[in-house]
Amino acid sequence: MSMGRWLWIGSVRQWHWISSALCLIGMLLFAITGITLNHAAQIQVKPHVTTLETNVPQAILQTLVQPEDEKSPLPDELSTWLNDEHGIIAKDRLAEWSEEEIYLSLPRPGGDAWLSIDLLAGELLYEKTDRGWVSYFNDLHKGRNTGSVWFWFIDVFSVACVIFCVTGLILLYRHSASRPTTWPMVGLGLVIPLLLILLFIH
Secondary structure: OOHHHHHHHHHHHHHHHHHHHHHHHHHHHHHHHHHHHHOOOOOOOOOEEEEEEEEOOHHHHOOOOOOOOOEEEOOHHHHHHHHHHHOOOOOOOEEEEOOOEEEEEOOEOOEEEEEEEEOOOOEEEEEEEEOHHHHHHHHHHHOOOOHHHHHHHHHHHHHHHHHHHHHHHHHHHHHHHHOOOHHHHHHHHHHHHHHHHHHHOO
16 A cells, blocks of 8 residues: 555544544434434423512613514613523523513523513513423424524534544445445445335325
8 A cells, every 4th residue: 555545544544533533422412312302202291380470670670661673682680680580591582572561482492481571560470391301402403492502513513424424434445345245234324214215205
């Protein structure tokens, strides 16, 4: 083997093991949640609902003036009070404003939440639904209500998986001469799902 070819194969191996190390935990997570998503109907989860009813302090209530845009974030004073007093993270979320009420939807992985504030009486109603850890990781798998950071992580993770697969294919080609079952096995990986799609998915 020439020196250039040896270095090229060594580089492919290096990319392969680095990408596999980076993808290992993520691939396990996505594989396991693929099973839980596929059996979502069989996994019975009883949602846990938490409700809060209280009043917004009068000093903060007096500062709540309906903005020109019907969908606007909550004022900083209100967001800070919600976080400090009740652990409700609402900063930079778009709320729906009307003359009588503020409504804010707070979806999140593995659950849901919302709050409403009566601008006349100052009454706050908050409800949080928690569907458990299985639902949480299923939503991570789908990228549902996970925010921009997780959105970009999935993209970067997917690129790393592509590198892992392509370098693995190159290494399979490199060793296929001494392993005659290599290409039949690769072919099965294509033919089996293709046949299932053609025969059973309509």
